[in-house]
Amino acid sequence: MNDKNRQITGREEGETDTSTDPLEDRLLSQEEWRPLPADFTPGSTVILSEKQTRLWALTLDARNIPYRVEVDGDGWQILVPPDILALTVEELRIFEEKNRNWPPPLPPAAPEADNLLITLSVLLLIAIFHNLTRLDFGVLNLSTADWISYGNADAGAIMSGQWWRAVTALTLHADGLHLLGNLTIGGFFIIFLCRTLGSGLGWSLLLASGTLGNFLNAWVQSPRHHSVGASTTVFGAVGLLAAINLLDHQQNLRRRWYLPLAAALALLALLGSEGENTDIGAHLFGFGVGIGLGLATSFLLIGKGRPGHGLNALLALACLGLVSGAWWAALHSF
Numbered sequence: 001m002n003d004k005n006r007q008i009t010g011r012e013e014g015e016t017d018t019s020t021d022p023l024e025d026r027l028l029s030q031e032e033w034r035p036l037p038a039d040f041t042p043g044s045t046v047i048l049s050e051k052q053t054r055l056w057a058l059t060l061d062a063r064n065i066p067y068r069v070e071v072d073g074d075g076w077q078i079l080v081p082p083d084i085l086a087l088t089v090e091e092l093r094i095f096e097e098k099n100r101n102w103p104p105p106l107p108p109a110a111p112e113a114d115n116l117l118i119t120l121s122v123l124l125l126i127a128i129f130h131n132l133t134r135l136d137f138g139v140l141n142l143s144t145a146d147w148i149s150y151g152n153a154d155a156g157a158i159m160s161g162q163w164w165r166a167v168t169a170l171t172l173h174a175d176g177l178h179l180l181g182n183l184t185i186g187g188f189f190i191i192f193l194c195r196t197l198g199s200g201l202g203w204s205l206l207l208a209s210g211t212l213g214n215f216l217n218a219w220v221q222s223p224r225h226h227s228v229g230a231s232t233t234v235f236g237a238v239g240l241l242a243a244i245n246l247l248d249h250q251q252n253l254r255r256r257w258y259l260p261l262a263a264a265l266a267l268l269a270l271l272g273s274e275g276e277n278t279d280i281g282a283h284l285f286g287f288g289v290g291i292g293l294g295l296a297t298s299f300l301l302i303g304k305g306r307p308g309h310g311l312n313a314l315l316a317l318a319c320l321g322l323v324s325g326a327w328w329a330a331l332h333s334f
Contacts (some may be wrong), residue, residue, distance in 0.1 A: 033068065033079040040093045047075035059095050060088065113306075115199045119191050122203065123183055126230065129171055130179050148172060148228060150330045153214045153282075156223030162333065166214035167326035170207070172228040186234030193237050196244065197297070200312030203319045205293050209236025213286035220281060227279045232286035239290025240297075247298040 035046035036056070048056070053069060053076040060067045060078070065088055070077045080088045133147040151168035158165050173179040194202035210233030217232070218225070307315070 032082055034082045034085045035077045035079050036085070036089060036092065040089050040096075046077050048077065050076055052076075053078060056092055059092060063091055065091065113195050113198045115194055116191060118199045119194045119202075120187075123187050123190070126171065127179060127183060130173050130176075133172065150333070151228070151327070153218060153225075153227045155218035155221040155225040158215065158218040159223065162330075163215075164326035164329040164333075166211045166218070167207070167323060168330050169214055169228050170210045170230050170233055171323065171327075173230070174228060178229055182230045182234055186230060186237060189234065189237040189241060193240055196241075197301075198307055198312045200315030200319075201297070201307050204315045205240055205290075205297060206233050206237055207319050207322065209233060209240065209286055209290040209293055212289045213282055216285040216289070217279070217281040227282055229279075229282075231279065232282040235283045235286040236290035236293075239287040239292075240294040243291045243294025244298050247295065247302075 036048075038045050038048055038052070053071075056078055057067065057069060060080075065080065065084065067078050067080045067088070070079060151165065151172050153165050153169035154162070173182065190202070190206065193206070196202070197205070210230065213232040213236060214227075217227070
């Protein structure tokens with residue numbers, strides 16, 4: 001094979017064939033083989049791109065059609081015996097028609113909400129609230145111990161009817177390091193989620209996943225189990241994003257539909273299962289509830305679209321009202 005005219009056939013170089021089959025003898029004489037037209041029109045150009053040549057060659061191999069490939073300075077050509085030229089052209093035409101729009105294009109990306117300042121402001125308020133609960137001189141005549149006592153996710157108390165603890169525990173943190181971890185790691189997912197769905201809907205789903213996750217965790221834990229922190233909400237955000245991405249790109253993922261869920265589970269294992277005081281149950285339930293809410297929300301958004309500014313504002317006020325009402329109930333329960 002020289003540089004000017006390279007040939008690729010179904011027979012390895014140096015391989016000996018002792019067959020006397022007339023068909024084989026005919027195929028060995030390749031002087032009269034005909035090039036395939038690039039656009040399937042007789043008499044049109046026969047110069048192919050390298051990509052098209054390799055793709056067609058794979059197709060002909062799969063159909064067990066004899067061919068050879070030649071390349072010179074002008075480009076690539078595929079040649080076949082003249083008596084099967086029409087059959088080969090038809091096979092390739094069908095192949096091209098079936099695969100014309102494959103892979104399918106990515107779905108058009110919905111415009112992201114410009115609400116970074118709002119999301120960061122809410123995260124900052126969480127940090128400020130934590131600092132207020134740590135002041136020993138007291139806010140509303142409460143000490144640090146009182147805030148934790150009144151608002152932690154006490155499993156026995158929640159199951160006894162103190163529902164507010166499932167909400168108030170999300171706003172409390174054991175220490176500054178606990179707070180910093182939730183704000184930095186969780187903040188990344190929360191910012192992305194709120195930009196995708198809008199602030200009101202995003203925070204509503206986050207609060208719902210954290211609250212329901214705490215309820216489920218209290219249900220399966222010992223009555224003496226206590227926990228605080230926004231970690232349940234953080235892993236709710238991970239589940240929400242996994243579910244939303246799963247449905248948004250289901251046509252492109254096809255057999256790889258599990259990739260968003262696998263990535264989320266890997267993150268859950270990486271961030272949510274280590275540490276002496278880690279509440280694995282809360283992380284797991286927050287993640288699971290997030291997936292469920294994310295799937296339900298995605299189906300609704302397909303038909304209804306993302307909520308507008310007015311509905312987002314109402315949802316944000318509902319979140320504020322729920323957190324405020326939960327703390328009001330907590331502070332008036334003793």
